[in-house]
Amino acid sequence: MKKKLVVVMLIMIIAIGGIGAGIIFLLNGSDEAKAEKEPTADEVVKASVEIPEIITNLKSEGNAVKLVLNIETDSEKAKEELEKRSFQVKDAVIDILSDTNADELDGKKGREHFKTLVKNKVNNYLQDGKVKEVYITSFNLQ
Known part of the structure; x- marks a missing residue:
């Protein structure tokens, strides 16, 4: 036992x-x-594209936004394609913002939702890679 x-x-x-x-x-x-x-900081920079300042009106009456974006792709090849398509990115951002009210962009949650919309729309354009992250490097809501 x-x-x-x-x-x-x-x-x-x-x-x-x-x-x-x-x-x-x-x-x-x-x-x-x-x-x-x-990825290292150098790898992020090599695969990122800055979208210069965009100023546009919002859907809500009398509101405008001024912002600068930096878009990180998954490869240098995707970065090159994104640079060539920068006019489409600007158009997509303006499109999204023109259908957005000021209160929808207010706060972290609103900006995160906006970045997700931009990421998804830009990914529809890209053929040689994907957007990994969208960063708002300057943001002024009026």
Whole structure:
């Protein structure tokens, strides 16, 4: 009886140790994978395009916005294409803003929604890559 109890306890200790080691391995492995995938600042700059200042009226009466965007792509090839399509990006931004009220752009949530709309619309134009992120580098709502 004692031998069975000792064997069961050893099996449980080994199993708990194995599960713990597995969890530690998974957690450490995912951190390393994330660290490897993060681009450096130089890589971000090489794949980014600045969209110069855009000033346009909003849907809400008497409101206007002035902003500057920086769009990060997933490759240098996508960046080159985006530079050639900058007029389409400006048109898309003006289109989105002309259908947006001032209160929809107010606050972080509103600007995040706007950036998502721009990202999705610009991605429809691109053939050689995708937009990873849209940054608002200057924003003035009047």
